[in-house]
Amino acid sequence: MSTEQEKQVSDTLARLDAAASAGDVEAIRVEALGKAGWISALMKTLGKMTPEERQSEGPRIQGIRARVADAIEAKKTALEAAELEARLATETLDLTLPAPSVPKGSVHPVSQVMDELSEIFADLGFSVATGPEIEDDWYNFTALNMPESHPARAMHDTFYFGDNHRAPNGGKMLLRTHTSPVQIRTMIAEGAPLRIIAPGRVYRSDSDATHTPMFHQVEGLVIDRDIHLGHLKWTLETFLKAFFETDDIVLRLRPSYFPFTEPSVEVDVGFAIENGKRVLGGSGDAPGHGWMELLGSGMVNRRVIAFAGLDPDEWQGFAFGVGVDRLAMLKYGMDDLRAFFDGDARWLSHYGFSGLDQPTLSGGVGAKA
Numbered sequence: 418m419s420t421e422q423e424k425q426v427s428d429t430l431a432r433l434d435a436a437a438s439a440g441d442v443e444a445i446r447v448e449a450l451g452k453a454g455w456i457s458a459l460m461k462t463l464g465k466m467t468p469e470e471r472q473s474e475g476p477r478i479q480g481i482r483a484r485v486a487d488a489i490e491a492k493k494t495a496l497e498a499a500e501l502e503a504r505l506a507t508e509t510l511d512l513t514l515p516a517p518s519v520p521k522g523s524v525h526p527v528s529q530v531m532d533e534l535s536e537i538f539a540d541l542g543f544s545v546a547t548g549p550e551i552e553d554d555w556y557n558f559t560a561l562n563m564p565e566s567h568p569a570r571a572m573h574d575t576f577y578f579g580d581n582h583r584a585p586n587g588g589k590m591l592l593r594t595h596t597s598p599v600q601i602r603t604m605i606a607e608g609a610p611l612r613i614i615a616p617g618r619v620y621r622s623d624s625d626a627t628h629t630p631m632f633h634q635v636e637g638l639v640i641d642r643d644i645h646l647g648h649l650k651w652t653l654e655t656f657l658k659a660f661f662e663t664d665d666i667v668l669r670l671r672p673s674y675f676p677f678t679e680p681s682v683e684v685d686v687g688f689a690i691e692n693g694k695r696v697l698g699g700s701g702d703a704p705g706h707g708w709m710e711l712l713g714s715g716m717v718n719r720r721v722i723a724f725a726g727l728d729p730d731e732w733q734g735f736a737f738g739v740g741v742d743r744l745a746m747l748k749y750g751m752d753d754l755r756a757f758f759d760g761d762a763r764w765l766s767h768y769g770f771s772g773l774d775q776p777t778l779s780g781g782v783g784a785k786a
């Protein structure tokens with residue numbers, strides 16, 4: 418009986434040795450150690466033995482069970498390791514291969530221009546501030562010195578939410594018509610002194626070749642002591658020269674009116690006409706030249722500073738607001754604003770910018786398209 422069992426053991430070990438897969442090993446395990454397996458049957462014989470027989474047979478049978486079980490475990494481990502090796506071998510990555518050519522996205526000119534502006538103004542000590550596109554009446558109008566009945570409200574073609582959507586202060590909710598509410602939010606949140614730009618989307622119910630219901634502005638705000646118009650003019654000149662990458666930028670400041678600035682200044686830039694296209698540079702008064710309206714600005718109205726919780730006797734400042742889409746059109750030569758928002762892949766690949774080419778002052782802010 419014992420030689421019979423020895424043969425069975427060596428047989429099992431030999432088959433285990435030759436097993437090529439986890440499935441083979443499992444089959445051998447079931448045959449030996451499964452409920453109806455031959456080792457399980459051997460174990461059951463112990464119950465029918467006399468205590469003396471059991472004393473010698475017990476350790477012997479347990480020994481057989483342990484040898485087979487250990488061999489199965491060892492084979493399993495070896496097979497798993499080999500499988501892992503094989504899989505790793507098929508999954509090697511050749512890092513020396515060139516990157517495959519895949520369709521690539523591009524950075525939209527609006528994003529590009531906003532990045533350029535952030536870079537230029539960061540160099541002048543401005544940080545970037547943001548505010549919600551869904552605003553309330555108070556931030557968008559009242560705190561900017563446009564009370565309920567103010568005629569300037571009518572000029573904004575505002576998208577209002579229904580009366581069931583009210584601000585906590587009871588005011589109407591609306592889509593912000595300009596980035597100027599960020600002036601108020603930032604002054605309230607951060608106090609003074611302050612130097613920020615606030616790029617973002619704005620909305621007006623208006624649509625033709627030069628107006629879309631959604632467009633982009635960048636707001637600028639400086640609050641400090643003893644700020645005057647000279648600071649505003651220098652800042653705008655420095656910014657526009659850096660943005661258009663030329664020193665040949667001539668500005669004309671015209672008196673204007675915004676409820677939130679006093680005095681208010683409309684800024685025009687001189688251009689020439691070359692091959693039927695407007696090219697920035699030179700005085701707009703020179704022969705063959707003209708002036709183009711570029712942005713609105715002014716000294717922050719005392720009332721606005723007070724609305725934002727600051728003391729207007731201590732703090733002054735200037736603010737400006739400029740259309741980002743318009744800046745992009747002027748710099749990169751598009752002539753229809755609506756195409757900006759069509760999502761046409763051909764337009765995007767023509768006018769878009771590489772995502773790997775971040776605008777920097779040292780590299781020239783206008784990264785190459």
Ligand code: PHE
Nearest residue numbers: 595597675713714736737738
């Ligand atoms: N918010 C104004 C507009 O949208 C622009 C502006 C901003 C004017 C800041 C003066 C100061 O037309």
